[in-house]
Amino acid sequence: MASMERKQPILSPFVPRRNAVRKTSAEIVSEARQSLRVQSTQRPFTPRDGHRQLFGKSSAGVDRDNRPPSTFSLHAQNFEFPDSRPGSGTRLSPLDHKPHLPVPCDDEDPFKVFPKPPADPLEVKKRQPRTRARLLRAGSLTTLSPVEGHKDVKERVNPGPGQKQASLKRLPSSDHTEARGGPHKPGPRRAASESRIKQPGVGSSVRPTECRAGQTTELANGDETKSKEEDAESLLWNNTIAPLLRQLESMAAGSSEGSVDPLCDVCDRLHGILAEADMLGRRCKRRSGILRTLFRLIDLHSARLNLHIATLCLALCVSGNNLLNICKLIFQISRSESNDILFQNNSIIDSFLGVLSKEDVSSSEEALLYCVGTLKFLSGNSAILRLLLDKNCVGVAQKLIQRLCTARETNFTTSGHILVQLTAALRNLADHPDARPLFVSFSILSELFVVLRLHHKDPDICTNISRIYSKLSSYSECRLALAQTPDCYQLLLELLSKHHQKQDLVVRLLFTLGNLTAKSDEARLQLFQVEGCMDTLLQLYATYQHRNRPPPLQKDPPPLSRPQAAPASVQEEEDVLVKLVRVLANMCIHPAVGPDLASNTSCIQLLMETLELKTVLESEELMVNVAATINNLSFYQEESSALRRSQLTIAKLMLKLVLSSSMDAMLEATRVYGNLSQSKDVRDFIMQNKVHQFVVTLLDSKSTEMCFSACGVLTNLTLDPPNRLSLVVEGADAKLVDCLRDFGAGDWQLAGQVCQALWNMSGGGSETLLDTQERESLVEILTTYLDEEEALRWIENEDIKDYHRACWELEFLPAAQKLLKSLQPLDWTA
DSSP, X not given: OHHHHHHSOOOOTTSOOSSOSSHHHHHHXXXXXXXXXXXXXXXXXXXXXXXXXXXXXXXXXXXXXXXXXXXXXXXXXXXXXXXXXXXXXXOOOOOSSOOOOSSOOOSSOTTOOOOOOOSOHHHHHHHHHHHHHHHHHTSOTTSSOHHHHXXXXXXXXXXXXXOOOOOGGGOOOOSOOSOTXXXXXXXXXXXXXXXXXXXXXXXXXXXXXXXXXXXXXXHHHHHHHHHHHHHHHHHHIIIIIHHHHHHHHHHHHTOOTTOOHHHHHHHHHHHHHHHHTTOTTTXXXXXXXXXXXXXXXXXXXXXXXXXXHHHHHHHTTXXXXXXXXXXXXXXXXXXXXXXXXXXXXXXXXXXXXXXXXXXXXXXXXXXXXXXXXXXXXXXXXXXXXXXXXXXXXXXXXXXXXXXXXXOSSSOHHHHHHHHHHHHHHHHHHTTSTTHHHHHHHTTHHHHHHHHHHHSTTOHHHHHHHHHHHHHHTTSHHHHXXXXXXXXXXXXXXXXXXXXXXXXXXXHHHHHHHHHHTTSOHHHHHHHHHSTTHHHHHHHHHHHHHSTTOOOOOOSSOOOOSSOOOOXXXXXXXXXXXXXXXXHHHXXXXXXXXXXXXXXXXXXXXXXXXHHHHOOTTTOHHHHHHHHHHHHHHTTOOOXXXXXXXXXHHHHHHTHHHHTSSOHHHHHHHHHHHHHHTTSHHHHHHHHHTTHHHHHHHGGGOSOHXXXXXXXXXXXXXXXXXXXXXXXXXXXXXXXXXXHHHHHGGGOHHHHHHHHHHHHHHTTTTTSOOSOHHHHHHHHHHHHHHTOHHHHTTTOOOHHHHHHHHHHIIIIIHHHHHHHHHHHOTTTOOO
């Protein structure tokens, strides 16, 4: 028998085969069912934060005391009037001298000024229109009273002695249009960008139209063109824009709660007119008057109206403090989920994405922070999330990450605050299936590694990014992008070591590593080869296994009606162990990694300790994963294997799983017994502890995986002649025939394993199995299955047929032939 077994090695995955008969078929088969299996687990659950704020209560980031607030009040007085700050956001230095203005100034209203004509009438003719137009433009729309407005017009139309009457078409106009209640409509104003006011005695510029004949130059022609454009703008202002602004002011004065719809409509009309006239941005010479009116409307405290105001203000390119306040205003509105619908029906999303795209990260850090905070809140709404993807939010985020990571003048702490919000927004975006290809095409995953390297000390940033990786690493294209990032595994291990106490970060990094090593042999080896890899993983294992260890049981514990749920902290720590053990199980599949792990005494000791400390009832997933890891490691039976030296202890610990009510636990324990039963000591333990009876009952299972694993154990148990009779007494031979009849045609690996178990049980044909009727039934089944055409007839798909043919040829055919020969030694021919 022994010599026959040496010549005919048992066809079983439980006994390693060193030389495959046909390599191609073997590869096909091994991909379908490996004795070394990848472990899967659920992604860590991320509870939704019900409170919309910049930094959550559980936030543990650096510099917590200096974080910007999430709550604040905003009023019109917080804005600057007018918005005169340069686009760079830098204030101009004050002049060293005080200029002597040719006009007095009213202290109560600095915009309410009236020029005094000089003694020389010629000086009046050259200076008064330009000076008056400039000074009046600085006032608000309601500065001049109707009386003052008519008086001014009257003085200009009826000149004094010695003055030439001016045409109404040439009269300059201010930011005020027609005075309220007055019948007169002024003509277009003069150029908005005029020469500075000249002090007495200094010659002032002369308009090209006033030049003497023959002195018109190219510059004068340009000025004339510019003057015409500005006259057209003035006409639009007087006839359209200014009336709308006055309408806004009057409506605001008499508005009450619930009556902001007309104000919103006027804001939309104003926005449309400015856009059509190409007067958005800083191109409108009187934008300060528009902004002043808009800012005053903020005190109405209407979320809908304020979004219209914010949209228009951003379109007018506010800067500095006004930009910050507008971003705060949008942020404040977005804090309430009930306002989300307002963002869906408004172009404000385009506006604040424009801010994120264009604003300088060095000079507008705080504005960007609140803008990205808004993005974080809105991305939590599934409908708005779809809009954000359509509006290239992922591309905008990528560019912002690059600017934040490369800008030298950016405050590191503030950029960290921005990145906390931005990574949280990307975490929300990663939930949408359409976001995955965008994350890959915009290289977001590799960009986030740059962020991790710079901000590895910030646990909030690291946790947000770990959540993104844990979500996306479940998909092949994202796993590939992660694996191709330089030093990916080294950085993840460094973060595990640095933040080992932060459970929510650790569990997600381990889940990501488990996903990376699930399908890639290269990833398994690269992770293992990182310096200190096993030390880091095993230190984590020991730390979380020994945390909150339950106290020893009391002598007389109180009776419990039902198992008590474990505390949240215990469940969280156990989740870390589940993910960590899964990484070990996946890593040891690689033939260069498995033997080293099997020889690692600390690793084997920790796995056995888990089996001893935990129960299937309370820790099912962890126990199943540990058993799967031991099964993978037990494949490597080298002399140096620490698992081999402890296999009898492990066999005893497996009884916990076999006797449990969990089918998954039973299956994994049976698989472990299948590998460990290559040892005579383990086979004796199985028979002495009646485990073989349990294995025989598994043949009645409707699960092909369960039957396959049970057949593996029986195949090894029947190597010992005394065991064969015990198994026949339990009815193992008849159950194996039933299993072959029920599942054989659909699973040729299982069919081959059944044939191998039956052949071993018969002692290679030396012992009689089954009664006459059962033997005839078995011969009929084998004869049918050995007809290749008949065996594969039911398969239509050619790709699937190739796989089944490979299994049939490699796994079933040799075992079935020798079994049939043992049943019919005289009649059978090859």
